[in-house]
Amino acid sequence: MAIPKKIRGVLSPVLTPFNTDYSVAKERFVEHCRTLLDCNVGLAIFGTNSEANSLSASEKMGLMDLLVENGVPADRMMPGTGCCSISDSIELTRHAVGLGCAGTLMLPPFFYKGVSDEGLYRNYATIIDAVASEQLRIYLYHIPHVTQVGITYGLIERLLRDYPGNIAGIKDSSGDWNNTLGMLEQFQPHGFDVFAGSEPFLLQTMRHGGAGCISATANVNAHAISHLYDTWQEESADRQQAALNVVRAAFQKFPMIPAMKSAIAAHRQDPEWSTLRPPLVELTEEQSRQLQEALAAISFKPNTPRPF
Amino acid sequence: MAIPKKIRGVLSPVLTPFNTDYSVAKERFVEHCRTLLDCNVGLAIFGTNSEANSLSASEKMGLMDLLVENGVPADRMMPGTGCCSISDSIELTRHAVGLGCAGTLMLPPFFYKGVSDEGLYRNYATIIDAVASEQLRIYLYHIPHVTQVGITYGLIERLLRDYPGNIAGIKDSSGDWNNTLGMLEQFQPHGFDVFAGSEPFLLQTMRHGGAGCISATANVNAHAISHLYDTWQEESADRQQAALNVVRAAFQKFPMIPAMKSAIAAHRQDPEWSTLRPPLVELTEEQSRQLQEALAAISFKPNTPRPF
Numbered sequence: 001m002a003i004p005k006k007i008r009g010v011l012s013p014v015l016t017p018f019n020t021d022y023s024v025a026k027e028r029f030v031e032h033c034r035t036l037l038d039c040n041v042g043l044a045i046f047g048t049n050s051e052a053n054s055l056s057a058s059e060k061m062g063l064m065d066l067l068v069e070n071g072v073p074a075d076r077m078m079p080g081t082g083c084c085s086i087s088d089s090i091e092l093t094r095h096a097v098g099l100g101c102a103g104t105l106m107l108p109p110f111f112y113k114g115v116s117d118e119g120l121y122r123n124y125a126t127i128i129d130a131v132a133s134e135q136l137r138i139y140l141y142h143i144p145h146v147t148q149v150g151i152t153y154g155l156i157e158r159l160l161r162d163y164p165g166n167i168a169g170i171k172d173s174s175g176d177w178n179n180t181l182g183m184l185e186q187f188q189p190h191g192f193d194v195f196a197g198s199e200p201f202l203l204q205t206m207r208h209g210g211a212g213c214i215s216a217t218a219n220v221n222a223h224a225i226s227h228l229y230d231t232w233q234e235e236s237a238d239r240q241q242a243a244l245n246v247v248r249a250a251f252q253k254f255p256m257i258p259a260m261k262s263a264i265a266a267h268r269q270d271p272e273w274s275t276l277r278p279p280l281v282e283l284t285e286e287q288s289r290q291l292q293e294a295l296a297a298i299s300f301k302p303n304t305p306r307p308f
Numbered sequence: 309m310a311i312p313k314k315i316r317g318v319l320s321p322v323l324t325p326f327n328t329d330y331s332v333a334k335e336r337f338v339e340h341c342r343t344l345l346d347c348n349v350g351l352a353i354f355g356t357n358s359e360a361n362s363l364s365a366s367e368k369m370g371l372m373d374l375l376v377e378n379g380v381p382a383d384r385m386m387p388g389t390g391c392c393s394i395s396d397s398i399e400l401t402r403h404a405v406g407l408g409c410a411g412t413l414m415l416p417p418f419f420y421k422g423v424s425d426e427g428l429y430r431n432y433a434t435i436i437d438a439v440a441s442e443q444l445r446i447y448l449y450h451i452p453h454v455t456q457v458g459i460t461y462g463l464i465e466r467l468l469r470d471y472p473g474n475i476a477g478i479k480d481s482s483g484d485w486n487n488t489l490g491m492l493e494q495f496q497p498h499g500f501d502v503f504a505g506s507e508p509f510l511l512q513t514m515r516h517g518g519a520g521c522i523s524a525t526a527n528v529n530a531h532a533i534s535h536l537y538d539t540w541q542e543e544s545a546d547r548q549q550a551a552l553n554v555v556r557a558a559f560q561k562f563p564m565i566p567a568m569k570s571a572i573a574a575h576r577q578d579p580e581w582s583t584l585r586p587p588l589v590e591l592t593e594e595q596s597r598q599l600q601e602a603l604a605a606i607s608f609k610p611n612t613p614r615p616f
Contacts, residue, residue, distance in 0.1 A: 022394065022434065053392040053393060053417075053419035053420075054392060054393050054394060054417065054419075055393055055395065056365060056393045056395040056396045056399070057364060057365070059393075059395055084361040084362060084392075085361060085362050085363055085364045085367075086330065086362060086585055086586055087363065087364040087367055088364045091364070108587065109361075109362065109586065109587045110419065111361035111362075111418065111454065111455075112361075112454070112587060112588060113453075113454060113456075115587040115588065116587075116589055118589050119586050119587035119588055119589045120586070120587050122586035122587070122589070123586035123587050126330065126586060145421075146419065146420070146421060147419075148421075148456065149587075277394055278394055278417065278427050278428070278430035278431035278434060279416065279417045279420060279423040279424075279427035279428050279430070279431050279457075280420060280423065280427055281424055281426050281427045281430070
């Protein structure tokens with residue numbers, strides 16, 4: 001099998017809709033994925049904003065299969081496959097590679113704190129050796145405020161040296177532009193694709209040679225974020241970035257995952273969309289009302305095309 | 309089925325031995341469990357020191373079955389069944405109850421930080437409702453320095469009120485005696501069994517009406533810890549507690565899990581025993597040597613009976 005071009009651009013950690021009994025709402029999930037694809041947003045299913053760690057490994061494999069069976073192209077999918085358990089990580093990663101996914105986004109194991117780079121290296125190296133496929137492209141996932149376990153430059157360097165074909169890039173959700181910039185300068189020139197962890201950093205990332213962004217807000221503002229990616233070299237780019245930031249800020253006043261689910265539920269008049277698996281909880285009624293007001297004030301409707 | 313007496317005393321978060329290819333070393337696991345049982349130490353398999361979160365749900369269910377098939381009494385087992393994913397937690401808990409386990413030790417979901425008590429309540433309530441068994445006894449697991457997600461008194465109160473038959477107790481690994489003492493005073497009188505999270509707090513816990521301890525070090529110092537539990541009202545108790553603390557301190561100079569595995573490997577002349585799954589790593593040769601010296605200096609050998 002020929003190795004396809006690497007995925008770039010805008011991806012979304014796809015929200016996972018649940019029924020009120022906490023089972024996955026499969027039809028809503030497929031439909032939401034199609035909406036994102038229509039906006040040219042790739043599918044980073046099983047990210048932080050997907051409540052991925054609230055799903056079992058078998059649920060995740062079932063959902064990957066469901067998408068492919070429903071005609072979603074695997075080469076637009078970058079499932080999260082990094083778990084605490086290396087056996088889960090291997091099984092999920094192998095499954096994703098078997099389906100032909102564009103890549104996998106891999107958290108470090110995050111239960112133990114204060115672990116060594118040697119331990120994290122062994123985690124990734126063992127997975128790569130076990131999956132043993134040229135098709136495997138791993139995107140490291142650096143989100144230290146959640147995991148408390150970060151991806152250091154030293155770890156990237158060692159992995160890139162030993163597995164240049166499999167270590168494909170990173171999502172930097174540190175929120176620290178200097179960290180992203182350092183990676184863009186040190187690793188992007190070696191073909192290691194740096195994705196901003198959210199769209200407020202998209203334009204800067206593109207201007208420094210990066211690969212795009214993987215952002216929560218792409219679940220609701222897919223068109224506009226994707227448009228900035230397509231036109232970042234045009235004169236309108238700074239104005240577009242500013243407009244994206246306004247939408248992001250409106251959501252960030254609330255817990256992000258419940259807020260995005262609430263906005264979609266309201267927009268679709270489908271209250272069940274707002275369901276989250278424990279330990280997350282939905283917005284209160286008052287918070288939902290405030291969010292609706294804030295979105296109305298900026299004339300924002302989820303994933304509705306507007307003039308740019 | 310009659311509801312049996314609640315498990316009390318000393319339990320160990322049983323170390324999980326691995327082969328060098330990181331598969332579980334099943335024979336060593338069964339043998340280690342038998343050693344602990346011979347010392348009257350109960351089996352809190354799949355605890356923090358078991359590298360439980362480095363095992364998949366299916367591996368854990370397979371190991372529970374393995375023990376039962378090998379004649380290990382389920383009423384001496386308290387498997388850890390609390391996962392990030394509520395679907396995993398339900399499946400594991402149901403499996404443990406089906407085997408007749410004495411209880412399950414349940415971490416809160418630990419990926420998301422800053423979650424609400426409402427979200428944690430829903431996690432436990434959903435699991436209890438789904439398993440729907442009078443045989444289910446949940447021991448909450450409070451280990452905030454690792455999970456970053458703690459169990460508050462308010463959460464315990466609400467769970468005890470709504471599920472008095474299923475919420476059986478807690479392991480307090482906060483390391484904060486005042487937190488344990490508060491639970492002993494507030495909840496133990498209602499039949500909520502408070503276990504100290506390590507044996508340095510065993511004697512104090514017993515003197516305040518607690519249920520025992522669930523301690524890492526019981527993997528290596530099983531006889532002596534168990535003996536203190538049996539004789540805590542005798543004159544020798546303070547002296548025994550002091551002796552236990554000396555052994556604990558020797559191990560705590562090193563990362564605990566690698567140190568205990570190293571000590572057992574050396575004692576059994578079985579180097580493979582020292583293997584850990586990533587992201588944990590074994591002691592360096594120098595650390596192993598230092599540990600051996602420290603243990604020799606206090607004439608300590610893992611799980612070897614000595615005069616008390």
